[in-house]
Amino acid sequence: xxxxxxxxxxxxxxxxxxxxxxxxxxxxxxxxxxxxxxxxxxxxxxxxxxxxxxxxxxxxxxxxxxxxxxxxxxxxxxxxxxxxxxxxxxxxxxxxxxxxxxxxxxxxxxxxxxxxxxxxxxxxxxxxxxxxxxxxxxxxxxxxxxxxxxxxxxxxxxxxxxxxxxxxxxxxxxxxxxxxxxxxxxxxxxxxxxxxxxxxxxxxxxxxxxxxxxxxxxxxxxxxxxxxxxxxxxxxxxxxxxxxxxxxxxxxxxxxxxxxxxxxxxxxxxxxxxxxxxxxxxxxxxxxxxxxxxxxxxxxxxxxxxxxxxxxxxxxxxxxxxxxxxxxxxxx
Amino acid sequence: xxxxxxxxxxxxxxxxxxxxxxxxxxxxxxxxxxxxxxxxxxxxxxxxxxxxxxxxxxxxxxxxxxxxxxxxxxxxxxxxxxxxxxxxxxxxxxxxxxxxxxxxxxxxxxxxxxxxxxxxxxxxxxxxxxxxxxxxxxxxxxxxxxxxxxxxxxxxxxxxxxxxxxxxxxxxxxxxxxxxxxxxxxxxxxxxxxxxxxxxxxxxxxxxxxxxxxxxxxxxxxxxxxxxxxxxxxxxxxxxxxxxxxxxxxxxxxxxxxxxxxxxxxxxxxxxxxxxxxxxxxxxxxxxxxxxxxxxxxxxxxxxxxxxxxxxxxxxxxxxxxxxxxxxxxxxxxxxxxxxxxxxxxxxxxxxxxxxxxxxxxxxxxxxxxxxxxxxxxxxxxxxxxxxxxxxxxxxxxxxxxxxxxxxxxxxxxxxxxxxxxxxxxxxxxxxxxxxxxxxxxxxxxxxxxxxxxxxxxxxxxxxxxxxxxxxxxxxxxxxxxxxxxxxxxxxxxxxxxxxxxxxxxxxxxxxxxxxxxxxxxx
Numbered sequence: 001x002x003x004x005x006x007x008x009x010x011x012x013x014x015x016x017x018x019x020x021x022x023x024x025x026x027x028x029x030x031x032x033x034x035x036x037x038x039x040x041x042x043x044x045x046x047x048x049x050x051x052x053x054x055x056x057x058x059x060x061x062x063x064x065x066x067x068x069x070x071x072x073x074x075x076x077x078x079x080x081x082x083x084x085x086x087x088x089x090x091x092x093x094x095x096x097x098x099x100x101x102x103x104x105x106x107x108x109x110x111x112x113x114x115x116x117x118x119x120x121x122x123x124x125x126x127x128x129x130x131x132x133x134x135x136x137x138x139x140x141x142x143x144x145x146x147x148x149x150x151x152x153x154x155x156x157x158x159x160x161x162x163x164x165x166x167x168x169x170x171x172x173x174x175x176x177x178x179x180x181x182x183x184x185x186x187x188x189x190x191x192x193x194x195x196x197x198x199x200x201x202x203x204x205x206x207x208x209x210x211x212x213x214x215x216x217x218x219x220x221x222x223x224x225x226x227x228x229x230x231x232x233x234x235x236x237x238x239x240x241x242x243x244x245x246x247x248x249x250x251x252x253x254x255x256x257x258x259x260x261x262x263x264x265x266x267x268x269x270x271x272x273x274x275x276x277x278x279x280x281x282x283x284x285x286x287x288x289x290x291x292x293x294x295x296x297x298x299x300x301x302x303x304x305x306x307x308x309x310x311x312x313x314x315x316x317x318x319x320x321x322x323x324x325x326x327x328x329x330x331x332x
Numbered sequence: 333x334x335x336x337x338x339x340x341x342x343x344x345x346x347x348x349x350x351x352x353x354x355x356x357x358x359x360x361x362x363x364x365x366x367x368x369x370x371x372x373x374x375x376x377x378x379x380x381x382x383x384x385x386x387x388x389x390x391x392x393x394x395x396x397x398x399x400x401x402x403x404x405x406x407x408x409x410x411x412x413x414x415x416x417x418x419x420x421x422x423x424x425x426x427x428x429x430x431x432x433x434x435x436x437x438x439x440x441x442x443x444x445x446x447x448x449x450x451x452x453x454x455x456x457x458x459x460x461x462x463x464x465x466x467x468x469x470x471x472x473x474x475x476x477x478x479x480x481x482x483x484x485x486x487x488x489x490x491x492x493x494x495x496x497x498x499x500x501x502x503x504x505x506x507x508x509x510x511x512x513x514x515x516x517x518x519x520x521x522x523x524x525x526x527x528x529x530x531x532x533x534x535x536x537x538x539x540x541x542x543x544x545x546x547x548x549x550x551x552x553x554x555x556x557x558x559x560x561x562x563x564x565x566x567x568x569x570x571x572x573x574x575x576x577x578x579x580x581x582x583x584x585x586x587x588x589x590x591x592x593x594x595x596x597x598x599x600x601x602x603x604x605x606x607x608x609x610x611x612x613x614x615x616x617x618x619x620x621x622x623x624x625x626x627x628x629x630x631x632x633x634x635x636x637x638x639x640x641x642x643x644x645x646x647x648x649x650x651x652x653x654x655x656x657x658x659x660x661x662x663x664x665x666x667x668x669x670x671x672x673x674x675x676x677x678x679x680x681x682x683x684x685x686x687x688x689x690x691x692x693x694x695x696x697x698x699x700x701x702x703x704x705x706x707x708x709x710x711x712x713x714x715x716x717x718x719x720x721x722x723x724x725x726x727x728x729x730x731x732x733x734x735x736x737x738x739x740x741x742x743x744x745x746x747x748x749x750x751x752x753x754x755x756x757x758x759x760x761x762x763x764x765x766x767x768x769x770x771x772x773x774x775x776x777x778x779x780x781x782x783x784x785x786x787x788x789x790x791x792x793x794x795x796x797x798x799x800x801x802x803x804x805x806x807x808x809x810x811x812x813x814x815x816x817x818x819x820x821x822x823x824x825x826x827x828x829x830x831x832x833x834x835x836x837x838x839x840x841x842x843x844x845x846x847x848x849x850x851x852x853x854x855x
Contacts, residue, residue, distance in 0.1 A: 032728030036735055037394070039699050039727050039744040048394055051473055052466055059521075088542070089391045089521055098543055162575065170571035175381075175546045176539075274571045276543040289728050 008313065012306055019302045020077060023295045024070055027286075033062070034086045034289040060086060062291075073295070082299070083292035087285070092296035096278065100300065102172055103277035106193065106266050110200035111255055118205050119251060122212025123239060126220060137209070145206020149265045153199035153272035160195060167195050170274035196273045200266060204258070211254055215247040222246075256312040259304070372551060372563040373853075374832050378582045379845050381567030383545035387537060388528035389467045389507045390520040396747070399469040400846035402507065404549055404565070405445075406531035407557075409436050409455070410504025412838040413849060416664075417504055420557070421450070421532065425504075431495030431793050434503055438486045442556040444510050445530045452482045457511035459490065459503075465520050471502035471752075495791045497798065498752035508532065534560050534852060545569040558852040561834050565851065577826070584827040584835065584845055589648035595826050602829045606842040607662040608652040608820035609750035612705070614743055615815045619776030621694075621740050628687040630813040633741075634673040635680035636716045637709060643819050646705055650824060654817030657806030658756060660749050662820070664839065667803040670810035680716040693719035697742040699730040705818070706743060737775050749820060750840035753802055757786050760814055774814035782808045 035053040048056075057063045061072065076083060082092035121141065125134045161167045168174070172192050173185075219225065220243065228238050270279030278297060285293040384398030385391055387405055392398035411420035419425065422436035442450035459480045462470060476499060478491045492499050510530055517523045529537045534555045539548035547567040551560040570576035577585040587595065587603070595601035614633070618624050639653040652661055657670035684690070698706040703724050710720040720741075725733070734742055748755065759773050761783045782805060789801035825844050827835060834854070835844040844850055 030729065031725075032730075032732035036728070036731050038731040038734055038746065040395075040746045041701075049473070055466065084522070087393055089385060089393075090524070090542075095542070102543070169575060171544065171569060173544065175544060175568040176378075176548065176566050274569065276545075287726070287728070 008310070012310060015306065016302070020074070020295075020299065021070075023298045023302075024073055027289065027291050027294045028066070030286075030289065032289055033057070034291065056086075060084075077299070082296040085285075085290055085293045085296075087288050087290045088293065092292050095281065095293065096296050096300050099276060099278050099281055102275060103266050103270065103279070106196050106200060106269070106275065106277065107259065109193065109197045110204060110266075111259065113197065114201040114204040114208050115251060115255055117201070118208025119212040119244070119248070121205075122209045122214075123216045123244065123247075125209070125213045126216035127239070129217060138213075141206045141209045144202055145204070145209075147203065148268075149199050149203040150268040150272050152202055153196065153269045156195045156199055157272060168192050172276050192275075196266075196269050196275055199269050199272075203265060207258070208251065208254070211251055212247065215250050216243055219243050219247045253312055253315055256308050256315060259308040371559060373561045373834075374563065376564045376566060377562045377584075377832055378566045378568055379584060380573055380576070380582050381545045381547060381569045383542050383569075386524050386528070386540060386542075387547070388520075388523070389462075389469075389509060390465070391524055391528065392468055394468050396843070396846065400843075400848075401547060401549075401567075402469075403533070403846075403848050404535040404851070405529050405533045405537060406507040406509065407533045408505050408507055409438075410501070411848060412505075412840065414836060415839055417501055420504075421455075421508055422504075425500075427500060427793060431497060431499075431791065432492050434490040434492070434500065435483070436488045436490070438488065439556055440486050442532050443554050444512075444532055445536050445552055446510075446513075446527070447554075448510065448512055450508075450510075450532050452485060452488050454511045455488045455508055456480045456482055457515065458508045459506060461509070461511075461514055461520075462506060467507060470506060472506055476502070495793075496754075497790060497793050498754045501752055532556065534558075534848070535565065558854070560851060561853055562832065562851050583831050584825060587824050587826045589650045589824065592824060600828060600830065601826050602833070603824055603826050604835070604844070605650070606821075606823050606825060606844075607750065607837055608660055608822035609662055609840065609842045610745070610747045611654065611660060611749050611820040612702070612743060612745040612818040613654070613815050614709075614741060614818055615734070615739075615774065616813075617737060617740050617742075617775055618814070619737060623689070623692060624740070625776065626687050627812060628683045629689065629692070630816075631673070632680040632683040632716065633713075633718075634813055634816050635676045635683065636713055636718065637816065637818070638675040638712050639819055640675065641712070642705060642708055645708060647819070647821055647823075651819040651821045654819050655806075656810035656813060656817070658759075658809050658815070658817055659753060659802070659806055660817070660820040662822075663750055663753070665753050665799055665802040667806040669803075670806050673810075677712075677716050684716065684718075691717045691719065693721070694740045695723055696720045697723045697725070697730060697733055697739045699727045699743070699745075700724050701727075702743050702745065709743075743818070747842070750842070753805075754790065756805060756809075757790070760809065761786050777812070777814040779808060779812060782812075 033053075035048055035056045037048055054063075061069060064072075073083070080093075082096075084090070085092050085095055088095055121137055125137045128134050157169070161169045168191065172189065174188050174192075177188065225238065225242060228242055266277060267279035267282060269275070270277040271283060274280065278301070281293070282297050284290075285297060382397070383393075384395055384401060385393040387398065387401040389402055389406060392402050407421045409420060409422040410417045410425070412418070421439060421442065423439045424437040426435045427433075428435060436455070438450075438452055438455065444450055459472075459477060463472065463474050463477060466473070476493060476496070478493050481489045481491070483489050490503055508531075513527045513530055514520065514523075532555075534552055534557060535549040536552050537547065538550045539546065545567075546569065547565075549565040551563050568581065570582060573582065573585045574587065574591060576582050577587075592603060595603055614637075616624050616630060616633075623629055634656060643649060643651040643653065655661060655666065655670060656673055657667050659666045661668070684692070696706055696709065703722065706720075706722045706724070710722060713720050724730075730742075730744075733739055734744060760777060760779075785801055785805050785808070789798050789805065792798040792801055822842075825835075827833075827844075834852075835850045836847050836854075837844060838847045838849075841847070
């Protein structure tokens with residue numbers, strides 16, 4: 001077991017190094033540099049002279065040999081320094097952290113909602129396995145979860161925000177509104193978050209539903225359930241105390257495994273709703289060739305995915321003793 | 333880890349994030365003071381926002397909306413009105429010694445936002461510090477200014493390296509920053525303290541949120557100048573400006589010509605057309621492409637382009653056709669009598685034949701957002717036997733290709749056409765005057781007569797004589813066609829006059845909300 005843990009960590013470190021290197025190389029393969037502006041959008045005039053451009057390239061060390069830049073970047077990243085954004089004039093880490101909060105907010109809320117609803121629907125399906133309820137749920141949820149989140153987001157935006165005027169068009173909060181107390185503010189934040197969260201949750205629902213259904217079905221076949229039934233326990237008690245509690249394990253593991261992917265999905269949804277998370281920032285940073293920021297965002301997302309995977313690994317081993325036995329036989 | 337502790341860990345994480353999200357925005361809440369309209373005509377104006385950086389002269393992003401927010405906080409020696417430069421922090425100025433010296437007499441009733449008095453020292457410091465550490469947006473460089481000297485408590489003498497009549501506006505436009513704050517700042521770009529936005533201007537920054545892209549500016553009560561009309565200016569981000577305008581979320585917006593009908597007959601709205609000072613040009617590589625060195629071919633290209641069709645189909649009519657003399661009709665020095673290339677495919681074919689060409693083919697490089705325009709030009713060129721291959725790329729890639737001269741023909745769109753006509757030097761005489769070919773210039777083009785006229789006009793301080801010289805310059809450019817201005821956009825803005833009606837355009841710029849005087853009382 002220890003051996004395996006060690007080799008896993010080495011694997012993660014190697015993966016991280018490759019990611020860091022790619023993060024460095026890929027943005028620099030794109031033509032153009034961050035301080036060259038010839039064409040602009042209307043009303044967005046840019047004011048750098050060639051002289052200033054050279055000055056900035058020098059200031060940020062972008063005119064040094066590429067290898068030197070790479071070594072410098074590596075030594076900084078190891079110390080946790082992601083550098084200074086070329087466009088936003090702020091340490092990359094601050095910019096990312098402040099937006100990450102919003103992205104996490106969306107992701108975590110939608111994970112909770114989709115897990116709870118998926119689990120409930122999955123249980124219903126499993127309990128009524130092969131009846132019409134099961135079939136309809138199965139069919140509808142599979143269809144629903146195949147719609148890409150940003151497309152669903154657009155539809156929600158048109159119908160509920162622009163059409164019915166029930167929700168705000170964009171943003172995460174009403175700007176310069178005066179709130180009487182903290183609760184009104186919380187409600188305002190939630191009001192803005194409803195549509196993006198729905199968009200993210202619905203896309204995720206199919207997966208949790210299927211997992212929940214399978215998991216519940218396998219638990220339902222267990223001996224202790226039969227015993228419970230034979231003892232004449234109520235349906236609610238059987239489901240609540242025995243089925244859900246046991247069926248939840250694989251679902252929780254799945255939650256951690258899917259967190260990484262969800263951040264990716266959130267980025268698309270954020271762009272649709274102009275939500276101030278990482279998504280808009282990532283798009284912008286690529287358009288303006290803000291190398292340190294591009295590197296920072298991709299690194300953060302990568303670390304997030306890797307951590308989620310690692311946690312999933314750990315938890316899996318903890319909650320399911322069979323994995324431990326298997327891996328022992330594997331390593332022999 | 334037990335199931336229960338796992339679950340509580342999960343709940344804890346959720347709790348932390350929800351509080352963080354809510355907390356983040358509570359910062360800055362306290363700036364909401366009690367409503368008090370006081371002497372202001374209008375309490376609050378809301379404008380379309382978005383993040384353009386912390387509006388210090390060093391931290392804002394290099395985009396128009398960032399620079400003009402800075403201008404609300406920081407004054408300059410001169411300011412721009414509808415017609416030209418007006419005295420501002422300098423109550424009087426003199427250009428002496430044949431244009432080498434500039435004597436500014438300063439106002440003595442000015443205080444900084446932090447209460448410190450404004451002095452001649454601040455002006456001297458601003459120029460010296462600003463040349464050592466160039467502002468994000470500045471028209472001056474070390475090569476322009478020889479010295480800045482304090483004559484007495486309220487007079488400053490700025491000596492130029494050489495006489496140049498564009499310098500007055502460039503010097504006059506330099507932001508004046510407080511010495512007592514900036515003198516200890518070594519890396520101004522990274523100085524983001526509240527003190528970095530202390531200026532003498534009419535407005536104080538009272539809130540800024542980077543993630544959301546919101547700004548709040550409040551009138552500075554001890555402002556030396558004209559009374560502010562608006563107490564509070566709010567910039568809030570909008571996803572769809574017209575929808576936000578109609579919902580009352582913002583009070584001024586640009587509107588596409590297709591939607592003008594909604595507002596035209598309604599007295600609640602006022603529509604203004606913007607001066608046409610933002611333009612597209614077709615640039616020509618005369619260095620690497622031999623065919624394009626032939627003036628006949630270049631003239632044929634102009635005749636072959638139907639500018640009206642481009643304007644109708646792309647801008648829905650809201651643009652002014654390009655002048656072959658480069659300076660747009662809304663420019664102060666525009667020459668209306670330059671050679672007029674009306675769309676004339678026959679003439680184009682004739683010119684090509686004269687030079688012995690019956691068919692030609694070029695690559696046309698465009699940024700992705702201009703592909704439609706490129707397609708139209710391709711069709712128009714096809715009518716005179718010129719074949720075009722369109723190559724599009726994202727803006728950054730496109731710009732870098734132009735910069736490296738990796739093009740035959742290319743389209744680029746940008747602002748600044750209303751500025752000092754010195755930009756003609758950068759574009760058409762770059763190599764001769766500065767020793768380095770300008771990145772924006774017409775590569776491979778050289779006309780001795782033009783170069784000498786451009787130098788002369790630069791040193792001509794008599795406005796009428798300068799006009800004559802610039803007219804000649806435009807005549808030559810129209811004949812030589814080193815590049816082809818396609819059109820200058822003149823979009824529309826709409827606002828609610830009963831809410832606020834003080835909007836104005838600076839003489840050289842196309843945006844109402846960018847003008848400082850838009851927010852101040854006018855005589």
